[in-house]
Amino acid sequence: MRTGWNDENRNAPRLAKIAEDLGAKMITVHGRTRAQLYNGQADWKFVRNVKEQVKIPVIVNGDIKNLNDIQNALKESGADGVMIGRGAYGKPWLINQAMNFLSGSETSEPTASERLSIILEHYDNILEYYGNDTGIKMARKHIGWYSSGLQGSSEFRVRVNNMTDSTEVKENIIGFFGQETH
Numbered sequence: 001m002r003t004g005w006n007d008e009n010r011n012a013p014r015l016a017k018i019a020e021d022l023g024a025k026m027i028t029v030h031g032r033t034r035a036q037l038y039n040g041q042a043d044w045k046f047v048r049n050v051k052e053q054v055k056i057p058v059i060v061n062g063d064i065k066n067l068n069d070i071q072n073a074l075k076e077s078g079a080d081g082v083m084i085g086r087g088a089y090g091k092p093w094l095i096n097q098a099m100n101f102l103s104g105s106e107t108s109e110p111t112a113s114e115r116l117s118i119i120l121e122h123y124d125n126i127l128e129y130y131g132n133d134t135g136i137k138m139a140r141k142h143i144g145w146y147s148s149g150l151q152g153s154s155e156f157r158v159r160v161n162n163m164t165d166s167t168e169v170k171e172n173i174i175g176f177f178g179q180e181t182h
Contacts, residue, residue, distance in 0.1 A: 001027065003046050006035035010046065013053040020054045027054060028083050031062035031073075038086075047077035059083045067097050067107060090145030092118065116177045119146050123173060132166045139169065147176065 001019075004010030016027045029050050031042030042062025051058045060079035064070055065087035073082055081102065088094045093110050100107035110118065122142060127135035140161050147153035156176045163169045 002030045002032055002034050003043060004033045006033050009033075012046075013049045016050045016058070017053045020056050024056060026057045026059065028059040028061055029077075029079075031060065031077075042073075044073045044076035044079075047079055051078045051080075057081065061085060063087070064094075064098075065091075066094065067101060070098050070101055090142070090148055092122070112177070115146075116174070119143075119173060119177055120170070123170060127166055133164075136164065136166055136169055143169075143173065150176075152176070 001012055001015060003012045010033060012029055016024075016029070019027060027050065029047045031044050031047055032038070032040065044060055044062070047058065047060045057080040058077070059081045060073045060077040061083040062073075062085075064073055064082050064084050069087070070082050070084075073079065082098055084094055084098060093115075097107045097109075099105075123139050126139045126142070129135070130138050140157075143160055144157050147156055150156075153176075156172070160169055160172055163172070
């Protein structure tokens with residue numbers, strides 16, 4: 001659920017209690033109202049109001065893009081766990097980082113070499129599942145997410161988005177992400 005319909009109707013605590021009374025075993029709360037859509041910052045502190053109303057586990061969601069966000073979301077909300085959504089785009093390792101953090105295990109960012117390996121495995125799996133033509137098209141958005149924020153990523157995406165040969169795309173992935181490993 002979201003925190004409410006809009007700022008004047010933030011009724012998630014009441015709705016969570018109703019859901020619990022009707023047998024819900026867990027509640028996930030996205031830290032924005034419906035009216036906010038995905039604008040603004042998720043209000044993890046408001047999720048604490050839900051947590052205080054129910055005895056069942058509460059999971060916090062919204063704007064969880066890195067390990068620091070996981071830590072802050074849990075601290076501010078008092079939630080029992082996190083649900084990662086769009087924050088994992090281009091960072092599928094974030095889910096493993098969350099699991100390690102929650103279990104008290106060591107967690108770290110993947111090395112550039114590990115990231116390249118993950119990207120290539122993902123690309124190969126997309127091609128295997130969808131075939132070359134559709135696979136290349138499907139892979140483009142993922143390649144964009146993986147490269148977001150990196151130096152030269154805009155030019156790289158333009159180049160890859162105009163390619164139709166899967167081997168050429170893979171060579172460009174290796175060339176772009178491989179430069180981080182040196």
